[in-house]
Amino acid sequence: MAQEDVFKKLVAHCKEYGFVFQSSEIYDGLSAVYDYGQMGVELKNNIKKYWYDSMVKLNENVVGLDSAIFMHPTTWKASGHVDAFNDPLIDNKESKKRYRADVLIEDLIQKFEVKIEKEVSKAQKRFGESFDEDQFKSTNPRVLANQEKINEIHTRFSAALNNNDLEDLKQIIIDYEIACPISGTKNWTDVRQFNLMFSTEIGSTAEGASKIYLRPETAQGIFVNYLNVQKTGRMKIPFGIAQIGKAFRNEIVARQFIFRMREFEQMELQFFVRPGDEMQWFEYWKDFRMKWHKSLGMGDENYRFHDHEKLAHYANAATDIEYRMPFGFKEVEGIHSRTDYDLAQHQEYSGKKLQYFDPELNKSYVPYVVETSIGVDRMFLSILAGAYTEDEVVDTKGKKETRVLLKLPAILAPIKMAVLPLLKKAGLPEKAREIVDSLKFDFNLQYDEKDSIGKRYRRQDAIGTPFCITVDHQTLEDNTVTIRYRDTMEQERVNIADLNNILEEKVSMKNLLKSLV
Numbered sequence: 317m318a319q320e321d322v323f324k325k326l327v328a329h330c331k332e333y334g335f336v337f338q339s340s341e342i343y344d345g346l347s348a349v350y351d352y353g354q355m356g357v358e359l360k361n362n363i364k365k366y367w368y369d370s371m372v373k374l375n376e377n378v379v380g381l382d383s384a385i386f387m388h389p390t391t392w393k394a395s396g397h398v399d400a401f402n403d404p405l406i407d408n409k410e411s412k413k414r415y416r417a418d419v420l421i422e423d424l425i426q427k428f429e430v431k432i433e434k435e436v437s438k439a440q441k442r443f444g445e446s447f448d449e450d451q452f453k454s455t456n457p458r459v460l461a462n463q464e465k466i467n468e469i470h471t472r473f474s475a476a477l478n479n480n481d482l483e484d485l486k487q488i489i490i491d492y493e494i495a496c497p498i499s500g501t502k503n504w505t506d507v508r509q510f511n512l513m514f515s516t517e518i519g520s521t522a523e524g525a526s527k528i529y530l531r532p533e534t535a536q537g538i539f540v541n542y543l544n545v546q547k548t549g550r551m552k553i554p555f556g557i558a559q560i561g562k563a564f565r566n567e568i569v570a571r572q573f574i575f576r577m578r579e580f581e582q583m584e585l586q587f588f589v590r591p592g593d594e595m596q597w598f599e600y601w602k603d604f605r606m607k608w609h610k611s612l613g614m615g616d617e618n619y620r621f622h623d624h625e626k627l628a629h630y631a632n633a634a635t636d637i638e639y640r641m642p643f644g645f646k647e648v649e650g651i652h653s654r655t656d657y658d659l660a661q662h663q664e665y666s667g668k669k670l671q672y673f674d675p676e677l678n679k680s681y682v683p684y685v686v687e688t689s690i691g692v693d694r695m696f697l698s699i700l701a702g703a704y705t706e707d708e709v710v711d712t713k714g715k716k717e718t719r720v721l722l723k724l725p726a727i728l729a730p731i732k733m734a735v736l737p738l739l740k741k742a743g744l745p746e747k748a749r750e751i752v753d754s755l756k757f758d759f760n761l762q763y764d765e766k767d768s769i770g771k772r773y774r775r776q777d778a779i780g781t782p783f784c785i786t787v788d789h790q791t792l793e794d795n796t797v798t799i800r801y802r803d804t805m806e807q808e809r810v811n812i813a814d815l816n817n818i819l820e821e822k823v824s825m826k827n828l829l830k831s832l833v
């Protein structure tokens with residue numbers, strides 16, 4: 317199946333099974349804003365819990381914070397967002413569609429990368445076992461020609477970004493004949509800068525009201541509180557502050573479903589270190605974060621680091637963790653070494669000292685910061701994209717049918733186990749309810765007695781429930797049930813008394829958290 321088709325199906329699946337709805341759908345929706353339904357909210361909460369626990373519980377020098385969305389407007393002046401939180405935009409004169417110039421160029425680079433990947437997989441099939449990918453890439457003329465194009469565009473692109481050269485950004489688009497996907501023409505306007513922050517007013521009277529912003533990142537709430545936390549928590553450097561919260565950006569091009577939203581959620585860690593130690597911690601957090609992603613079992617080959625072309629004005633090192641989405645490798649998380657930029661700026665604008673006294677060095681300094689910043693929604697999308705599977709199965713009458721299932725990691729699945737009485741009579745529902753009542757305090761369960769058992773299994777497969785148990789006549793005699801495993805569809809009989817342990821082992825976060833240390 318083509319990857320675009322997979323993506324379309326995934327979006328439809330998200331709506332059909334209560335994962336994600338378009339916001340204000342009855343009014344035809346609001347562009348790039350989404351609501352999470354009954355299944356989505358569970359999956360999202362599980363992602364957030366796994367992140368928070370891995371950061372705060374596993375690292376004794378990391379603590380949490382929940383700062384407000386509204387902040388004093390000077391915060392955003394100091395952080396550089398008022399002057400520089402811009403994206404370069406360009407319009408196609410024919411279709412009147414607006415694009416980010418940098419994204420058009422990145423998409424072009426990706427086309428060449430896809431060409432290389434295709435050559436590699438063709439050759440892999442041809443040569444089989446003896447295939448040496450590195451050698452092939454360094455000698456095949458078509459791969460080399462595509463790689464040369466990528467390097468050429470990269471060099472120009474990063475120079476244009478670093479020099480803020482909007483004319484050259486446009487020139488790259490012209491020179492490489494990038495066309496508008498809608499109109500197919502190359503009739504472009506000039507590139508302009510567009511500030512992404514939403515603003516509103518605080519205060520009740522027109523005269524007394526002042527302009528404030530909806531935060532475009534959660535990080536600044538951490539910076540302005542860093543001394544409060546350090547002093548009241550008696551924290552010693554190095555230490556970190558972790559926060560999960562909403563962020564808002566007036567994205568120019570809102571597309572790809574929940575990948576790019578105008579209201580989204582971030583999970584950020586700001587880790588405060590001694591100046592000079594930042595590279596060591598940058599590497600530490602890169603490793604830790606990659607391990608966290610891979611621990612979920614979505615396939616190590618689907619993750620990669622991508623170092624930044626252009627370093628943000630505040631950073632001295634930056635990389636992204638990318639995941640192979642149905643539309644290519646895309647950023648899910650950013651890891652940045654932010655130097656002392658933010659704290660020094662806040663110190664200057666507020667006039668308050670934001671220095672830390674280091675008792676070991678017996679001196680004061682403004683700490684350096686290493687940040688890890690991941691979007692909850694992008695993480696959610698990457699998990700769903702990796703989990704969405706279509707299987708061909710044979711039903712009880714020997715007919716082939718397609719089974720749609722979500723191979724979600726058990727610890728993230730919205731429902732851990734479905735309890736299904738085989739019949740709606742003969743004491744089976746009562747027995748099934750008894751099981752639910754004994755396990756519901758520890759696990760998210762679903763009771764379902766409607767429709768044939770086959771249909772009920774399919775419904776659970778579609779929402780990614782890892783285990784279904786069926787209560788039948790034998791259950792009443794010997795207190796055993798059949799347990800069915802989502803991915804293999806295998807079934808076995810187990811004692812009701814063992815269910816708690818089975819679930820505990822497979823769905824509790826404890827084992828996964830242990831694998832990180």
Ligand code: ATP
Pocket residue numbers: 533565567574575576577578580581582647648649650689690691692693694695
């Ligand atoms: P992009 O280049 O894709 O716009 P970014 O580099 O601006 O992203 P950061 O500012 O580093 O993103 O934000 C950290 C994380 O927040 C990103 O890795 C992403 O997961 C998430 N994020 C950023 N913008 C959005 C958005 N508009 N919608 C959903 N998630 C977002």
